[in-house]
Amino acid sequence: DTAVSQTPKYLVTQMGNDKSIKCEQNLGHDTMYWYKQDSKKFLKIMFSYNNKELIINETVPNRFSPKSPDKAHLNLHINSLELGDSAVYFCASSQERGGAGNTIYFGEGSWLTVV
Amino acid sequence: GQNIDQPTEMTATEGAIVQINCTYQTSGFNGLFWYQQHAGEAPTFLSYNVLDGLEEKGRFSSFLSRSKGYSYLLLKELQMKDSASYLCAVREGTDKLIFGTGTRLQVFP
Numbered sequence: 230d231t232a233v234s235q236t237p238k239y240l241v242t243q244m245g246n247d248k249s250i251k252c253e254q255n256l257g258h259d260t261m262y263w264y265k266q267d268s269k270k271f272l273k274i275m276f277s278y279n280n281k282e283l284i285i286n287e288t289v290p291n292r293f294s295p296k297s298p299d300k301a302h303l304n305l306h307i308n309s310l311e312l313g314d315s316a317v318y319f320c321a322s323s324q325e326r327g328g329a330g331n332t333i334y335f336g337e338g339s340w341l342t343v344v
Numbered sequence: 345g346q347n348i349d350q351p352t353e354m355t356a357t358e359g360a361i362v363q364i365n366c367t368y369q370t371s372g373f374n375g376l377f378w379y380q381q382h383a384g385e386a387p388t389f390l391s392y393n394v395l396d397g398l399e400e401k402g403r404f405s406s407f408l409s410r411s412k413g414y415s416y417l418l419l420k421e422l423q424m425k426d427s428a429s430y431l432c433a434v435r436e437g438t439d440k441l442i443f444g445t446g447t448r449l450q451v452f453p
Contacts, residue, residue, distance in 0.1 A: 323439075
């Protein structure tokens with residue numbers, strides 16, 4: 230079983246469209262994240278939720294809206310897609326907040342290409 | 345501010361030892377992680393240091409000096425499959441993991 234799964238894995242879409250990426254974790258973790266990895270492979274945190282509550286929002290444009298219906302799911306909706314949104318989006322989860330067990334486990338990534 | 349520096353690329357020979365350095369300047373330091381990322385795949389956890397010293401895990405070891413803002417990842421008995429990017433990441437507070445730009449390691453036969 231995949232621990233952190235996200236769909237779709239590949240997404241090609243036109244500028245201006247709205248798209249969503251879904252993420253689910255079956256690890257029983259309380260905290261989930263969205264990270265963005267750009268073309269230079271720089272991995273940067275976007276959002277974090279703990280038990281459905283938003284705890285990190287890293288000055289991401291408000292075209293990006295995360296939604297956590299329960300602690301096992303964290304979806305990312307993007308409105309009015311722009312060329313610069315092309316990147317790999319990684320969902321991740323962790324058990325503890327700040328403790329030694331707070332290892333972050335990543336999903337396999339969603340490759341978004343905006344044309 | 346936040347600043348994490350690693351070499352961009354390194355090369356090494358199969359069977360050799362390689363050390364990947366990471367220096368950081370962050371606020372609220374709460375642990376340092378190393379992740380491995382093969383091309384086209386997700387980052388996977390390698391090691392975690394929160395106290396000064398060396399943590400050994402098989403062929404991989406990680407060292408931390410908090411006073412110097414310095415860590416290294418040591419890979420022994422290199423194998424071809426170790427060719428990947430190695431990401432140094434510092435945790436600020438309880439939840440925020442700040443990544444460096446990664447070091448791309450190529451292992452040659």
